[in-house]
Amino acid sequence: MVNVGLRDLGLQERSNVAQQYRDATRSDRHAWRGGVLRRMPWVGLLALSLALLCIAGAVAILFFSDGRPIGSWKYSPSVYVSFAYTIANVLLQDAMSRGATINWWKRAIADGTNIGDLHRNWDYGSSALASLKAGRHFNFIAFVTLFLTITPLNGPLLQRSSEVEISKAVSNVDVSIQAAQRIDLPTGYMSGRLRVVPLLHEDFAPVFRAFESGRSIPANKTGCSGDGKCSGRLKAAGLSVNCSSYTVPFSVVPGDNCNSIDPEISQECINAQAGTFVYRSALSWVYDQPGRMNLDIQYKDNSDCEGVLMVQNRALQAATVEYPVIIDGNSSTISLDPKTTLYDDKVLHTNEYEDPGTQGPTELGGFAHALEETMSGYTHIRFAGTIGYEILSTGPVGTRFANMSEAVKKPAPLNQDLCSIYFNDPVPAFLEQARQLMFRTALTMTNTSDMQKVQLNQIRTMGVYRAQYAYLGAAVGLSLAAVIVILTMYNGFWLLGRKVSMSPIEIAKAFNADILKNEHPNAEVDELVKEVGSRAVMYGVTQASTSGYAPGGYEQNKDSGYIQVRSVNQGQELRLEMADPSKVQALVAS
Numbered sequence: 222m223v224n225v226g227l228r229d230l231g232l233q234e235r236s237n238v239a240q241q242y243r244d245a246t247r248s249d250r251h252a253w254r255g256g257v258l259r260r261m262p263w264v265g266l267l268a269l270s271l272a273l274l275c276i277a278g279a280v281a282i283l284f285f286s287d288g289r290p291i292g293s294w295k296y297s298p299s300v301y302v303s304f305a306y307t308i309a310n311v312l313l314q315d316a317m318s319r320g321a322t323i324n325w326w327k328r329a330i331a332d333g334t335n336i337g338d339l340h341r342n343w344d345y346g347s348s349a350l351a352s353l354k355a356g357r358h359f360n361f362i363a364f365v366t367l368f369l370t371i372t373p374l375n376g377p378l379l380q381r382s383s384e385v386e387i388s389k390a391v392s393n394v395d396v397s398i399q400a401a402q403r404i405d406l407p408t409g410y411m412s413g414r415l416r417v418v419p420l421l422h423e424d425f426a427p428v429f430r431a432f433e434s435g436r437s438i439p440a441n442k443t444g445c446s447g448d449g450k451c452s453g454r455l456k457a458a459g460l461s462v463n464c465s466s467y468t469v470p471f472s473v474v475p476g477d478n479c480n481s482i483d484p485e486i487s488q489e490c491i492n493a494q495a496g497t498f499v500y501r502s503a504l505s506w507v508y509d510q511p512g513r514m515n516l517d518i519q520y521k522d523n524s525d526c527e528g529v530l531m532v533q534n535r536a537l538q539a540a541t542v543e544y545p546v547i548i549d550g551n552s553s554t555i556s557l558d559p560k561t562t563l564y565d566d567k568v569l570h571t572n573e574y575e576d577p578g579t580q581g582p583t584e585l586g587g588f589a590h591a592l593e594e595t596m597s598g599y600t601h602i603r604f605a606g607t608i609g610y611e612i613l614s615t616g617p618v619g620t621r622f623a624n625m626s627e628a629v630k631k632p633a634p635l636n637q638d639l640c641s642i643y644f645n646d647p648v649p650a651f652l653e654q655a656r657q658l659m660f661r662t663a664l665t666m667t668n669t670s671d672m673q674k675v676q677l678n679q680i681r682t683m684g685v686y687r688a689q690y691a692y693l694g695a696a697v698g699l700s701l702a703a704v705i706v707i708l709t710m711y712n713g714f715w716l717l718g719r720k721v722s723m724s725p726i727e728i729a730k731a732f733n734a735d736i737l738k739n740e741h742p743n744a745e746v747d748e749l750v751k752e753v754g755s756r757a758v759m760y761g762v763t764q765a766s767t768s769g770y771a772p773g774g775y776e777q778n779k780d781s782g783y784i785q786v787r788s789v790n791q792g793q794e795l796r797l798e799m800a801d802p803s804k805v806q807a808l809v810a811s
Contacts, residue, residue: 243485250448251742251743251744252718252743252805253718253719253743254718254719255657255715255716255718256656257715258714259715260717260720261499261714262319262320262323262711264712265316265319265323268312268313268316268706269313269316269704271309271767272308272309272310272313272700273701273704275305275306275312276305276306276697276700276701277454278301279301279305279306279309279696280306280693281296282301282302282305283383283688286298286383286386286686286688286689287515287688288640288686288687290448291683291684291686292683294686295443297686298383299380299383302379302380302382303376303380305379306375306379306700309375309641310373310376313369313700313703314369314611315364316707317346317710318491320708320710321342321343321347321362321366321723322346322720322721322722323713323717323722324344324345324346324361324712325346325723326438326717326721327338327713329687329715329731331786334502335401337458341360341362342360343723345363345366346362346365348366349366349370350457351363353367361709363659364594365706365709366440368702368703369703372699372700375697375699375700376695378692378695378696378699379696382688382689382693382696383686383692383741384686384687385685385686385687386684387682387685388684388685388687389680389681389682389683390618390680390681391678391679392681393677393678394444394445394446394451394676394677394678394679395674395675395676396443396445396451396675396677396697397443397444397672397674398440398664398673398675399453399669399673400455400456400458400547400664400673401457401458401662401663401664401666401667401668401671402456402541402663403458403539403541403572404458404585404588404659404670405584406422406424406584406663407422407424407425407584408420408421408422408424408583408586408587408588408662408666409421409582409583409588409589409590410580410582410586411508411577411579411580411581411582412580417588418506418586418587419590420587420590421590421591422582424666425587425591425662425666425771426718428662428665429591431590431661432580432657432658432661433444433595436745437552437554438554438555438556438661438664438665439553439555440548440553440554440664441557443529443548443550443553444699445549445679446550446679446681447550447551447552447643448549448683449550449683450547450549450550450553450680450682451547451548451550451677451678451679451680451681452545452546452547452548452665452677453545453675453677453678454544454545454546455543455546455673455675456569456673457540457541457542457544457546457660457664458539458541458542458572458662458663459540459541459542459544459566459656459659459660459663460537460538460539460542460566460655461537461540461542461571462535462536462537462563463535463536463538464534466532466533467532468529468530468532469519469529470528470529471497471521471528471529471604472497473492473493473604474489474493474527475493475494476489476490476493479493479494479604479606481600491771493604494603494604494606495603496601496602496603496604496611497601497602498530498599498600499518499520499530499600499642499644500519500521500599500600500601500614500619500622500623501518501594502516502517502519502599502606502618502619502647503516503517504516504589504592504596504597505517505589505593505597505764506586506590506593508583509577511574511577511583511584511585512538512571512573512585512601513537513538513539513588513733514536514592514655515534515535515536515537516536516537516596516652516655517532517533517534517535518532518533518534518535518647518651519531519533520529520622520643520646520647521642521644521720522643522644522646523643524627524628524641524642524643526640526641527749531646533648537655538571538572539571539572539573539574539585540569540570540571541566541568541569541761542566542567542568542569543569545557545565546558546677548677555664557660562652562653562656563656563766564597566656568586571803588658588659588662591658592654592658594656595618595654596618596651597616597618598614598616598618598619599614599615600613600620600644601613601614602640602642604640609638609639610638610639611639612639612642617705618647621650622646623642623643624642624644624648625642626642627642627643628641628642647718672789700726716804719743719744719745719747722746723793724746726746726750726753727746727749729744729799730742734799735798735800736753736758736799736801737749737753740752740753754801755765756802757801757802758799758800758802759802759805760796760797760799760808761796761800761805761807762795762796762806762808763795763796763797763798763800763804763805763806764794764795764796765794
């Protein structure tokens with residue numbers, strides 16, 4: 222109890238002395254003056270505020286970039302975010318440094334502080350490695366330093382917060398397309414008394430060659446986005462179709478003894494040897510019906526060697542239709558929707574053409590002649606005696622649709638079972654050919670008056686930025702925690718009586734260094750530097766006189782770091798210190 226009382230008495234006396242000092246220096250410009258507003262750490266708080274703004278800016282960048290096309294940003298959001306979090310981390314480090322300074326001086330004016338405490342607070346606030354090795358001396362400053370060391374992890378987290386994904390955006394768009402609604406330019410020439418079409422017109426010939434080679438139809442500057450596909454209906458010259466079909470009997474089964482010479486040869490054998498057209502297709506056009514084409518097809522549709530043949534007739538009439546089209550903005554091409562057929566084209570009205578009455582140019586004659594070249598052909602089969610069946614064909618048309626799957630399954634030699642050949646229905650392919658060529662012609666053989674403005678549905682397949690809010694939340698949480706932790710270091714700033722720093726000049730003055738003994742003890746560092754900044758100093762060996770007499774020789778005081786020289790008249794102390802160069806012996810020879 223006595224010791225406690227003495228300690229309390231000592232505290233009371235020191236408190237009285239401190240109060241006396243404050244009272245005596247109250248009117249002094251160097252007075253020790255605390256207070257919230259007077260000692261508010263504006264720069265540190267500004268750094269924290271700007272760090273928060275940078276964090277908010279990174280969040281805003283990621284939020285506003287979410288779902289936006291890549292092309293709408295000159296630089297990727299991650300670049301802007303990198304700038305934001307880099308600046309934020311620099312500001313946090315600055316704010317932490319200022320907070321560590323306040324904390325150091327607050328510890329210095331606290332009762333019970335020793336020099337080791339001050340050193341460790343400075344060391345931990347300056348070095349993450351020192352904080353990591355703090356051991357039993359681990360304190361709040363060490364914790365803050367280590368926490369600030371891992372705070373830059375918000376960088377990778379923020380960068381992962383923005384990723385690129387493929388997205389589809391649907392909208393309506395107005396496009397401009399040049400398309401003829403009827404074929405008014407010539408596609409071929411009529412010749413002779415029957416006015417047949419032997420030649421294609423020079424303007425139509427390249428159109429047909431492009432069709433044969435499968436080249437895309439160009440569609441430049443339509444208004445469809447470069448990263449999108451626009452679909453809808455386009456009014457242009459097309460075809461309407463009328464259908465009819467029936468069957469006819471056939472047989473190529475020879476019957477018995479068809480290989481021998483017999484005057485009583487059976488009709489079955491005669492029919493088998495005469496054979497039949499198991500495939501035949503032809504497209505015709507006549508001058509007195511210039512807007513009409515007839516497609517006639519006969520084919521064997523199963524593997525039976527006798528039965529019926531399918532006969533299909535299609536009357537194709539020139540018309541104005543609405544095509545389902547697709548514009549590819551990336552390749553600047555236009556095509557028919559591949560999922561549709563001629564029957565999906567909406568016929569608006571048929572187009573009639575007049576017989577010119579003479580040889581010369583024809584609007585649809587050349588078109589029909591071109592299709593005839595690709596659609597006309599036949600395949601004939603007959604029984605040829607001991608060698609089996611014989612097949613003759615003209616052109617490649619029949620072979621495009623021939624099906625040998627059943628014939629090759631038979632155990633007999635192939636020529637004995639060739640009558641099992643059959644043909645897939647060629648009508649859909651022919652109608653699509655006619656449709657595709659008419660569509661290409663309508664878009665190619667045009668003039669400026671054929672320009673149309675239509676509204677299409679646009680689907681943009683594009684790369685967009687997508688915010689990953691889980692990573693964003695982790696990064697923001699880490700940064701906000703750093704702000705809060707740093708802010709706690711400023712607690713008690715109002716207790717300090719002047720603007721403080723960790724300048725070695727200010728620290729030396731606080732320890733009452735001899736070289737600064739004439740400066741005011743509560744002067745701020747800027748004033749100290751202004752007053753003594755030009756004063757020359759040097760760190761080296763100095764000597765100080767001591768009173769009294771001592772015998773000759775010297776003694777070395779290892780603990781105090783200086784040497785006492787003994788002589789007859791006086792003693793001298795040699796020590797290392799920062800002093801006036803005139804009083805210092807250099808440690809290193811210049």
